[in-house]
Amino acid sequence: MNRVTQKLLFSFFFLLVGLSFGVQISQLVENFLFAEAGIYGNEAMIELFNYFSLGIVGFVMAIVAGGGVIYLARKKQQEIGFGEHGELYYEVFRESLNAQFLVCENGSFYAVSQGMCARVELQELELISGGMSQLVDEKSFVQFKEWQSSGKDFDQLELRLRSQSNVSNQLIVSLNHTHLNGVFLGQLIDIKEQTQRQKQHELLAITLSSVGDGVICTDTEGKISFMNPVAEAVLALLSREVEGKPFNEVMPLINEESKEPMEDPMQSAMSEMQTVSLSQLACFRNHLGLEFAVEVSCSPIFVKPEEIAGAVLVFQDVTESRLMRKKMAHLAHHDALSGLPNRLLLQDRLIQACKRAKRHAHQFAVIFLDLNKFKLINDNFGHDFGDELLKHVANKLTSTIRACDTVSRIGGDEFVLLIDAMEDRRHVRLVIEKIFSAASGEYEIKSTKVKASFSAGIALYPNDGDNAETLMKCADMAMYRAKKVGHSNYQFYCTTLDKEAEYCHERENELIKAVERREFIPYFQPVVNAQNHQIEKLEVLARWKSGDEVIEAQQFIDIADEAGIGNQLSMQVFEQAIEVFSKFIAHNGSLQLCLNLSVKHLLDGDFEDQLLGLLERHHLNPEQFELEIAERPLLERADDLRSRLETLSRLGFKMSIDDFGLGQTNPALLKELHFDSIKIDPSFVREIYGTGQEDDLASVMINIAKSLGVNCIAEGVESELQARTLASNGCNQLQGHFFSVPVGSEEIEHLLKVD
Template sequence: MNRLTQKLLLSVFFLLVGLSFGVQISQFIENWIFTEVGQYGNESLIELFNYFSLGIIGFVMAIVLGGGVIYFARKKQQEIGFGEHGELYYEVFRECLTAQFLVCENGTLYAVSQGLCKQLRTSEEKLVELGLKGLIDESSFEKFIRWQKEGDDFAQLSFRPLHATQNQEEFIVSINHTHLQGVFLGQLVDVAKQSELQKQHELLAITLSSVGDGVICTDIDNKITFMNPVAEAVLALLSDEVKGKAFQEIMPLFHEDSKEPINDPMQQSMQELQTVCLSELICFRNHLSLDFAIEVCCSPIFIRGDKIAGAVLVFQDVTESRLMRKRMNHLAHHDALTGLPNRLLLQDRLVQSCKRAKRHKHQFALIFLDLNKFKAINDSLGHDSGDELLKQVAKRLTASIRACDTVSRIGGDEFVLLIDSMDDRKHVRHVVEKIFHASSGDYDLRATQVNVSFSAGVALYPEDGENADILMKSADTAMYRAKKVGHSNYQFYCAELDKEAELYLEKETAMIKALREKAFLPYFQPILNAQTLVIEKIEVLARWQHQDELIAAEQFVDVAESAGINGHLSMYVFELAIPQFVEWLKDYPHLQMCLNLSIKHLLNSMFTEQLMTLLNTYQLSPQQFELEIAERPLLERADELKATLNALSDLGFSLAIDDFGLGHTNPSLLKELHFDSIKIDPSFINEIGGAEHQDDLALVMINIAKSLGVNCIAEGVECDIQATTLASHGCDQLQGHLFSLPVPGTKVDELLGQSFSIK
């Protein structure tokens, strides 16, 4: 029966009741009125009165009774129903999809939702007829009655399904108070679904707790509602300590480099309704003042479609990886030993300097700096000392320039300085001299002190090059010219150096080809006894047969050294000369052969073995050979050569210092190195016979040789007066064009049989 039918029946009922009461009242009035006035016998008047009074009184009574009943019913409905707008609320409650119902104190169901009907697969009328007692078991209903008496806030009652099945569903009825007296709100809970939902919640909680990233959730007001253990560990706070607090208060973000604060990404994601990922270098500082580098991604949380419930932030602690990335980036652009910019970073800064100089129309300088004798220090004192020296040099170089300039190490003992905004060459000279003054000199390496000097090449922008590559090449070329000129020297680049470098490269290429084609020959020059003028030694001199020209060793030995073929070239010449020497020994058994060695020969650990193998092949002894080493390079690396020289001396080789006098050798060093001969440089011999006292130096050197007890050889004797003077002052042996030019092996027999004399 619907509500409209109920209302119609109720209206008819009240009308009939009102008419019944109206008849009784009408009869009473009739008797009283007509009896009193004496008009009772007038039938027509009485009948008219009866009809009229019956209608009036019946209508009034119907209204009064109906209104009263409706009033009290409405009042009761407000007490147990939905209030003033009961019809509307009732219909809304009935249409609710949640399994809910309203139950009175006695267990009558006042209203049930469509959700409950659907859940139980039963009609609304059937559920109302059953009441609460029909939905739950007897013990649960008794518990419901007790619960009312005890006044508890909440109760959960078991539910007895209406239709038991094989896979019987399990439900729980939860009962709660409402604001209406005697009316309770019930809700049906599917235990299986609730259990599954609870499992999902537990799984979600475990997942969020186990995930390696930090997770923070906020509500619509950006107040923190949840943090997983990773977030708790990073923030050093528990979830309960931060719940309800603003996200920005707990985790303020800032940029790693600028330290500027970053806008709240949680608020941004909720405003833009999309995921927000921060690609900058993000950091935050927790309440313990510990800084963390993080990567952040925020997303809004939606419920029921498009309604925002808050936001979730997922962050990853990348502090270690970011530090590692910085270290790797630093190592990629800086020298691992000194910490200075390396070639890669220098190239980048040089490119930027070119662009800046071009834009502002100013010039700058690029300085190539090379340590002199570094290899000798490194080999003699060890690599640790060499590394320590490079570190100290780097510090001095850095301290000698401005903060806007760059010092870089591009490898080995080579440094490059980028000096910005130079006015002119005079200014550049002042800077280079300042660098030389600050960085050259004594360095303390553990228990040893070494003296360091530099060679430098300078290139200017834009005069010597308008891009990085050309400037690097120009400065490098100038530096090699400085090394040739002399130690502790610097040279500016000029165009002629490029031509010289090209010719030098061409000569290197030609020499390598000549060695491959065996275009080198041994030539020989005799060394005579100064008193008897008898040939006692034959010096081997290399010659290069280049096309129709015979080139002396003095013109190509440096090129061979830089090309790295000097060792191979010398050994090749020795292999050609020694078989001829064997033939001469047959007639002149006391003859010695002099071999010129470079420092690289002596530093090569295989050279001594190769030389001994060659001698053994021809059954020759070391005593038949004298090894000559130039004085200047010998002094530069004397410490590292001592062991090799001693080993050669122990084998029986005689040792001679060539070009003596050019390097200002300390006599005590000669004693220490156990040399057998000194060869006075031709420049000192040429002075003999000239102006007064010009021959003093040559004679002094003869006296030095006497005091040391070593043999003295005068090289470059050109005239009789030189030979006579040298011989008279005690020189032991003479060599020069006065006696013979260097000759091929075919003419040595003739020389050996020749008699020499001095006029």
Template sequence: MNRLTQKLLLSFFFLLVGLSFGIQISQFVENWLFTEAGHYGNESLIELFNYFSLAITGFVMAVVLGAGVIYLARKKQQEIGFGEHGELYYEVFRESLNAQFLVCENGTLYAVSQGFCGQLEVQEEDLTAVGLKGLIDERSFERFMLWQSEGEDFEQLSFKLSNFEGKQKELVVSLNHTHLAGVYLGQLVDVDKQSELQKQHELLAITLSSVGDGVICTDINNRITFMNPVAEAVLALLTDEVKGQDFEEVVPLYQEDSKEPIDDPMRQSMTELQTVCLNELICFRNHLGLDFAIEVCCSPIFLRGDKIAGAVLVFQDVTESRLLRKKMNHLAHHDALTGLPNRLLLQDRLVQSCKRAKRHKHQFALIFLDLNKFKAINDSLGHDNGDELLKQVAKRLTASIRACDTVSRIGGDEFVLLIDSMEDRRHVRLVVDKVFQASGGHYELRATQVNVSFSAGVALYPDDGENADSLMKSADTAMYRAKKVGHSNYQFYCPELDKEAELYLEKETAMIKALHQKAFLAHFQPILNAQTLVIEKLEVLARWQCGDELIVAEQFVDVAESAGINGHLSMYVFELAIPQFVIWLERYPDLQLCLNLSIKHLLNGMFSEQLMALLDKHQLKPQQFELEIAEQPLLERADELKATLDSLRQQGFHLAIDDFGVGHTNPSLLRELHFDSIKIDPSFINEIGGAEHQDDLAMVMINIAKSLGVNCIAEGVECEMQAKALAANGCDQLQGHFFSKPVPSSEVDLLLEKSFKQSGEP
């Protein structure tokens, strides 16, 4: 029954009661009035009066009684707590979908919500009829009464339902006091939902504790409310120690490079109502003084209705990765051995110097430095000593220039100096002289002393180039010119050097073309016995027939090396010479042929096979050949060549060191490499017959050969006096223009015939 029906029935009831009282009162008035007045005889008047008085009296009584009852009901509602608008509140409470109820201290249910009825699947009338005491079992009701007696403000109790309409289950109810004594608000707790929320809460807590990033939460006043374990570990503080403190005091952020403090990102995110990520290099220092590099992202925390509750900061400790990135960046731009800027960083600084010089209209110098004879030092003393030398040189070079200048290592023994703001060439000369004096000279390497000198090339901005590439090219060109001029020398770039380089390139092209056109010839120079002057060997020498000009090997062998055709050229010349050698062997079977080899020949794994194939083709033996290797490159690559040389010797080839004395070969190295002959360099032969003691070096080399038990050949004999002196001091064989210049094969027959005829041999 709804409230409207109740109101209609109540009104009808009051109307009947009012009419009943009205009839009684009307009868009393009639008896009294007409008896006293004596008007009983007039029937119609009496009947009219009866109807009128009955109506008036009934209406009045109905109004009075109804008003009184309504007043008392509203008064009672106000006492219970619904207030002046109790009916409206009561209806709202009943229609609520929340599972709640109002219960009196004796267990009477005053009001129940639709949500409560729906959850229990029981009608409202049935619930209010039985009350709480009838709804739950006796032990549950006792717990309800005990809670009242203990006077707890809030409690969550578990009630077991009685066997109510075949339904029986256990409910969890939260009870709380209202503002009226003896009236309590109860609300059913969804255990499953509460359990799920609790699980989600626990999962969130575990997630925040397990996440690898640091998490810090603040309230709207920017005071810390929570930190996860990662944040606690980085800060070296527990949440309880910093809770309530201002974020900026606990986590002071600053810029890594400038060390300047940065604006608080937490306040910024709450002010701007958006996520704030700091992409710059951010650091902070904890209370122990430890610095950490971090990446930061802050977001405001919103409640319902876009109300801000605070902010959350998530940071990642990138200290190690940032250090690693710095180290990798340093390695990418610096030489690993010396720590100097490498070619990449030099290129960048050179570009910046060009821009700065153009803007301020000043000059600067680029100086290429090359260590002279470093390869020999590195190979003879070992790579460890070579590396140590480079590190010491780098320190001296750095100390010899200003802090604003740059020292760079761009290759094995190549350094580059970038000297900023130079006035003129005179100033540059002073700098180079200072560098040579400070960085050259003696170096101590593990109880071994070496002497270091430099070759340098200088290019100036803007005279020798207006960009980085042209300046690098100009300085490099000038350096190679300095190496050709002589050791411990420096050269300024000039346009003529470019012309020289162009001519060099043209010569390379011409040589390649000449090789295809078979314009190279084989010439032969005899090597004679120093005592009998009989020809014992013929050295094969290449010649280039360039038009009407015959170019000797000394003028094009370096060009052939740089052009990469030296191996092909040598094999071509050998193929020209060996067939002629076969013819001469028929008359002079003890004759030997000397072949000049380069280091590239020996390092080429196919050369030995190619040479043996050529010998097999003409049915020749390795014992009939002597292979000559220049001393200087041999010293530089002795470790690499040892196995190849041993292999050639085991095959039967004789081995000779050419230009002996130029590279100061260690005698112990000669014994180790097992050479058969040494050829004294012509520069020492030329000194024979000059001032006093100038021929001593040549004689010393003859004695070295004797002590080693090897054959000694004097190369470059130009006169009879030199030949006699060498023979008298025990030199074994002689070679030079005094006997014969290199000649084509057509003239060799005459030389051989003359030589053997004079000796009396057939």
């Protein structure tokens, strides 16, 4: 039954009630009036009066009775809380799909919503007639009564339905006091929905607590409302300590390099209504003074489209990774041993220096600096010792030059200096002499003293080149010229070096072709007995027969080694020399052949087999050969050569030290290496003039040979005086132009008197 039908029925009811009252009242009036007036008998008038009075009185009574009932109903509605527009509110409440109800303190329902009826699967009249006492079990109803007596304004009660049905018999009811005494508003809460929401909240809380990033939430005013444990740990503050405080006050972000404050990302995200990411240089310092590098991303929190409830900031502590990136970037551009700029950073600074010099029209210098005899130091004292020496040298060089200049280590014992904005060559000379004075000299490392000296090459911008590559090349060429001229020397680049380099390049190509054409031939120089001058040995010397010209080894042997064909060239000469020697040995069985070897020969894994193959082919024995190696490279690579020298000695080859006295002679080491002969360098023989005093050095060399128990040979004998003096001092064998210049195979046959 709808509300309109109810109103019509109520109106009809009030009308009947009014009419019945009107009949009674009109009868009383009739009896009173007509009896008093004595006018009974006029039936027409009486009947007319009855109808008239009945109508008037009935209408009035109907209005009074209906109005009274309506007034009382409205008053009751206002008392319950529906107010002036009670019918509308009542209808809205009843039609609501939310499970709501109004319950009085005695447990009777005043009103229930359609959602409530659907939830408990009961009709509205059933609920209202039965009340809460019939809806829930006794224990739940007692719980409802206890809540009333507790005086709580709001609570959630867990109630159970009295009747069993298809729905869950468990209800979660939210009860609230209304503004009227004894009337309460109730609402059913979906257990599944509440449980799911609770699980989601728990999962969200666990997730935010478990993530490795810091999370901070703020409201629309930028005040912190939440922080996860990671953020608490980094800030060294608890969430409750910072709740309600401005974000910028708790976590002020600054630029890592400039230390300038950064814009508040929370406000930026909310004003722009999009995600904001800060640069990789963001960092902050917490209240304990600890600084953290962070990567920050901030997003607005939307409740509805275009409606923001605040912002959430997610940050990562990247302090370690940023430090690692800086370290890796430093290592990529700096030498790991010395900490100096490496070749890559030097190249960049050279390019920038060229641009500055071009813009400001000034000069600068590139200096190639090489540490002399560093290989020997490394071999004698070990690589750790060498590394320490390089560190000391790097410190000396850095402290010597200006802050605007650059010292770079590009590998091994090579340093490059960039002297910026210099005036002229005189300025560069002053700088390089200052460097030589400061960095050269004695260093004490691990309680051991060692002397260091340098060779340097200098190239100038723009005279020697206008780009980094050309300047580096020119300075390198000048440095190699300085090493050839002599130690502790520096050379400026000049065009002559280009010509020399071009000559060497052309010479290399010619030598390669000459090896292919087998143009290298052996020459022989006799080694004679110091007493009777009989030939006892023949030293093989390489010659290049280029057309009609015969070129000595000094003019091509170094270029051949640099071109990588030194071993191939030597084996070509040895092969021819051994073939000729096999004929000589048939006439003189005690004759020996001397072969000059380089360090590359000895370190070549195939050399030993190749040499033994040649001997086997010509039916010769190792005892008939003496292998010569220069003293200086021998001492520099003694550790690397030791096992190979011992192997050759065990095979029967005689071993000889050439150019004896030019290196840092170490008798103990020479004795340990088991050499059979030493050859005194010609520079000592040339000093023999028969005056006695100048002969001392040659005599010292002869005495060293005697003390070592080895054969002594003197090279470069050019006069009878030299030969006689050496022989009288105990030298065993002599060699030089006084006896014979190096000659070809045909000439040596005549000297040996071979038929």
